[in-house]
Every structure is written in C-alpha cells, then in structure tokens.
Amino acid sequence: YVKNTKEILEKASKERYAIGAFNFNNMEFLQAILEAAEEEKAPVIVATSEGAIKYIGKGDIETGAKLAVEMVRTYAEKLSVPVALHLDHGRDFKVIMAAIKAGYSSVMIDASHLPFEENLRETKRIVEIAHAVGISVEAELGKLKGIEDNVVEKESVLVDPEEAKVFVKETEVDFLAPAIGTSHGAFKFKGEAQLDFERLKKVKEYTQIPLVLHGASMVPQDIVKLANEYGAELSGAKGVPEDMLKKAIELGINKINTDTDLRITFVAYLRKVLSEDKSQIDPRKIFKPVFEQVKEIVKERIRIFGSSGKA
Numbered sequence: 001y002v003k004n005t006k007e008i009l010e011k012a013s014k015e016r017y018a019i020g021a022f023n024f025n026n027m028e029f030l031q032a033i034l035e036a037a038e039e040e041k042a043p044v045i046v047a048t049s050e051g052a053i054k055y056i057g058k059g060d061i062e063t064g065a066k067l068a069v070e071m072v073r074t075y076a077e078k079l080s081v082p083v084a085l086h087l088d089h090g091r092d093f094k095v096i097m098a099a100i101k102a103g104y105s106s107v108m109i110d111a112s113h114l115p116f117e118e119n120l121r122e123t124k125r126i127v128e129i130a131h132a133v134g135i136s137v138e139a140e141l142g143k144l145k146g147i148e149d150n151v152v153e154k155e156s157v158l159v160d161p162e163e164a165k166v167f168v169k170e171t172e173v174d175f176l177a178p179a180i181g182t183s184h185g186a187f188k189f190k191g192e193a194q195l196d197f198e199r200l201k202k203v204k205e206y207t208q209i210p211l212v213l214h215g216a217s218m219v220p221q222d223i224v225k226l227a228n229e230y231g232a233e234l235s236g237a238k239g240v241p242e243d244m245l246k247k248a249i250e251l252g253i254n255k256i257n258t259d260t261d262l263r264i265t266f267v268a269y270l271r272k273v274l275s276e277d278k279s280q281i282d283p284r285k286i287f288k289p290v291f292e293q294v295k296e297i298v299k300e301r302i303r304i305f306g307s308s309g310k311a
C-alpha cells in the first residue's frame with residue numbers, strides 16, 4: 001500500500017509513462033482493478049469520488065473513507081504491485097479531511113471552478129495540511145470541457161500555462177490536472193476529438209511535475225454497441241482515441257483517470273449475462289463474468305498507459 005501517491009508518479013514522470021487511476025464504488029470494481037494491476041505487474045491508483053465515499057458509507061463520510069482504506073489495504077497487502085488510494089475531485093473540506101484522517105495516499109482539491117486566486121488559496125491550504133501528515137495533493141487548473149470552436153470559449157476553459165507555473169510554485173502541489181479539452185462521461189467532444197497538446201507541452205515544461213488527465217476514457221465502440229444491443233441507449237458515445245492518449249503521455253501526462261470505460265463495460269456485460277442466463281439468481285454467478293470483462297478493460301488501459309511491468 002503506497003503511503004503517498006507522489007512516489008509512484010515521480011517515477012512515472014521520469015520514465016515517461018502513465019499510471020491508471022481507476023474509480024471504484026464497490027468491492028467488485030475494486031477487485032477487478034487490483035487483479036488487473038497484479039496481472040499486468042503495474043503500479044495502480046484506485047480512486048473514490050466524494051460520492052463514492054458517501055455511497056460506501058451509506059451517507060456517513062468517516063465510515064465510507066475508513067471502509068475504503070481498509071478494503072484497499074487488506075487486498076493490497078496480498079499483492080506484489082504498489083497500490084495507492086486517492087480521493088478524486090475533493091471539494092468538501094470535511095470529506096478531504098476524512099480521507100486524510102482515514103489514511104488515503106493522496107487527495108485532490110478540485111477548486112478549478114473558482115477564480116485563479118481562490119483556487120490557489122484553497123489548494124495551498126490543503127497542501128499545508130496534507131504535507132504535514134505526508135499525504136500527496138492533486139489540484140486542477142482550467143475547466144473540464146470540450147474545446148469549443150470559438151477561441152473565447154477555449155481561453156476561458158483550458159489551462160493557462162503561465163498560470164500553471166505560478167500556481168505550482170506558490171502551492172507546492174504534488175501533481176496537477178491541466179484542462180486540455182477532455183470532459184467527464186461517455187459523450188466527450190461535440191465534433192472531432194481534440195486535445196490542446198501545445199498547452200500540455202508548456203505546462204510540463206513550466207512545472208516539471210507529474211500531470212493528470214481527467215475525462216480520459218476511450219469509450220470503446222464495440223462495447224457501446226454490445227450495450228445498445230442489449231437495451232442500453234448510449235448512441236453518440238465518444239471518448240479519447242488511443243493515439244491521443246499516447247501523445248499526451250509522451251508530453252508528460254503520468255496519471256490517467258478512468259471511470260466511464262469501466263462503467264460501460266459493467267453495463268454491457270451485466271445486460272448480456274442477465275438476458276442470457278434467465279434463471280440465474282446467484283449474484284456471484286452474475287457478477288463473475290461481468291467483472292472478468294471489467295478486469296480485461298483495465299488491463300487493456302494499463303497496457304496503453306505504458307505501466308505494465310513497471311511495478
């Protein structure tokens with residue numbers, strides 16, 4: 001179990017590969033992610049959003065954070081690969097404190113919706129507290145939203161590399177998520193997929209710290225098709241193409257947040273299993289083949305990210 005996420009990300013940054021940061025909400029997703037990492041001999045980051053902590057703790061934040069840490073630690077001590085537990089998109093001070101107190105390896109303070117000075121102040125505050133107890137911190141600059149056609153929108157949404165330089169120097173944040181055109185969910189990009197690699201290159205040059213790509217799911221069309229065949233309605237779903245992910249890694253992305261790809265895989269195969277095995281009522285028999293597929297998609301991502309064999 002990795003005490004602070006920074007140590008595995010610094011290595012990835014030096015050797016120019018990326019570590020997957022896979023979101024989980026329950027035991028089965030966590031198992032699938034950890035099995036995938038073990039089979040790929042890859043360091044891995046597992047992440048809970050604030051909503052996941054509330055879901056795991058049935059509304060009680062302390063319980064959710066504590067249970068997440070204990071589940072991850074218990075599984076991780078059996079594995080040969082390094083495992084870090086990360087709080088994704090921390091916004092509520094109470095939740096960030098609960099994660100730190102429970103023993104998370106890192107926390108994200110997501111104040112990117114605030115004006116630059118306020119984001120800087122909020123982030124600085126969390127960094128001081130987290131660093132005092134040896135925990136790593138991630139922050140975000142720019143807003144997660146596709147690159148709109150007109151330039152004005154682009155300026156206000158995407159990261160400003162000059163701001164990133166000041167931000168990292170002032171806050172001493174350990175890793176940064178620069179908005180370069182991705183967005184969360186299964187419907188990224190209105191038109192063609194487009195990332196601002198020029199900005200990414202500058203942010204890496206100016207900050208020299210590990211960088212994070214949010215909204216990085218690829219949204220595999222074959223699995224979307226399968227889900228739709230079994231009654232899902234996911235037409236128009238679109239993700240980040242593999243060549244763009246690889247280019248982003250070459251330019252300095254070292255942590256890649258992936259949630260939607262695991263969700264789509266889960267839904268497609270759950271629908272398939274339920275429609276094919278109509279008399280099955282044992283949840284274990286229903287979930288086993290479904291999470292086998294979730295594990296496979298995580299392994300595929302780990303291979304694309306270049307972290308296979310890096311443990």
Ligand SMILES: O=C(COP(=O)(O)O)NO
Nearest residue numbers: 185214215216217259260
């Ligand atoms: O950024 C993400 C996940 O993004 P996706 O929706 O593309 O999986 N989590 O913080």
Ligand code: NA
Nearest residue numbers: 087088089108
């Ligand atoms: Na994060």
Ligand SMILES: [Zn+2]
Nearest residue numbers: 184214215257
């Ligand atoms: Zn995100």
